Amino acid sequence: MVTERGLQVLRAIVQDYVETHEPVGSRSIVDRHSFGVSAATIRNDMALLEDEELITAPHTSSGRVPTDKGYRVFVNHLAQLRPLSSAQRSAIESFLGEPADLDDLMVRTVRVLTQLTGQVALAQYPSFARAHVTHVELVALAPNRLLIVLVTDAGGVSQRMAVLPEAIDDADMGVLRARLSALITGQGIGEASDRLQALLAAEEKPQDAVLRTLAGVVVDELGGFRQERLVMAGAATLARREQDFRGSIHPLLEAIEEQVTLLRLMSEMVTDEHGLAASIGTENAPFGLGEASIVASNYAAPSGTARVGVMGPTRMDYPSNLAAARAVARYLSRMLDEDEAGR
Known part of the structure; x- marks a missing residue:
């Protein structure tokens, strides 16, 4: 069983090894730390630590380095977070x-x-899986190209270009924006996606070809929010x-x-x-x-x-x-x- 002083020796070994990149020996511990005991006593503590597989000898020298188990004990029980300057x-x-x-x-x-x-x-x-859609914007890039912008209440912003099956004018774009917004604004990501999926699964109407195109693009973007x-x-x-x-x-x-x-x-x-x-x-x-x-x-x-x-x-x-x-x-x-x- 490792003593309290043995655990403090482990702390010293971890700290010195991280600082020097060199295996740590008993003499080094005595010189660098105030344990008030001899190097022979520290060697006995190190032997117990080695028996517990908390430190190991990387080669035949007298120095020891922490094992992964030793680092775990250090992090769980011995590490003291250093305040940032x-x-x-x-x-x-x-x-x-x-x-x-x-x-x-x-x-x-x-x-x-x-x-x-x-x-x-x-x-x-x-x-963003639990976020809600707060805003939908359409920006005309060309008569048959739109930029779709989605914003969520969790800070997520997505921009995606959509190529439309036909050209539209400003009046058409206003109608499309209003219809999309009515479907998904205020809805959670999952609910918004389900609503658009239902639109896509419904019987296709010729006048809805552009809206369905936009809906498909938005469904893909909402899927990205979930990832x-x-x-x-x-x-x-x-x-x-x-x-x-x-x-x-x-x-x-x-x-x-x-x-x-x-x-x-x-x-x-x-x-x-x-x-x-x-x-x-x-x-x-x-x-x-x-x-x-x-x-x-x-x-x-x-x-x-x-x-x-x-x-x-x-x-x-x-x-x-x-x-x-x-x-x-x-x-x-x-x-x-x-x-x-x-x-």
Whole structure:
């Protein structure tokens, strides 16, 4: 059984290994930390930690490094989140201030997070599945081409061009806008889609050919609102940190390219009472990402809760990365709440 001092030794090993990139020995712990005991006593504590598979020797030297199990104990019980500096907080506020739209805000979010942590930053888009359509606009591009703009109460905006089976004039467009708006404005995404699907399934009338074309385009766009989306930044950091990974980084690069795996992993992570989550090393093996760790924080959106976080090697600065994810998530929540209040 590991003693309380042994757990503090584990904390020291994790912190020193993250900082120095070198296996940590008992003498180093005595020199760098105030335990008030001899190196021999620290070696005994380290032996118990090794018996519990919390640390291991990477080679024949006396130094030890944390295992994935050791990192888990550290994150669950020993890690103390480090408050961000005033400069870091100012950077978040400055970088995220006055975005053009939701897409711009999400891109800014991952960019500032990768700058703060030096890791790959990940952010789930707010779910629009429970959102309601608040506005439909048609913009003439040509006599037989329209731009359809859909807006939801959760901040989602979609633009899609429709090629019509015949040319229309301004009066026709006004009628089409009114009919579409009557069908879906104020409806939830699912209900709006069902109404349009019913229109498409009804017996076709010649005068409704243009409306049916628009309905088909809008149904496709509403389906896009239901899909989960992920935005990322900092993939290049993986190449710079390749030596920090025990094996190949190719599975991580594939996950970044495909996104589906990362979306599943981010969605299934279990958060603590503070909305923070960490999935470490071998815990990610079912997703093919056993070489990586992900830390994340929940953020609040009008349509529900989503997550923002970072992905990197298991040898990462968990307290700092969790603190950065939490700070960015809180600011993102505030921005979305203010945007909702201003509607």
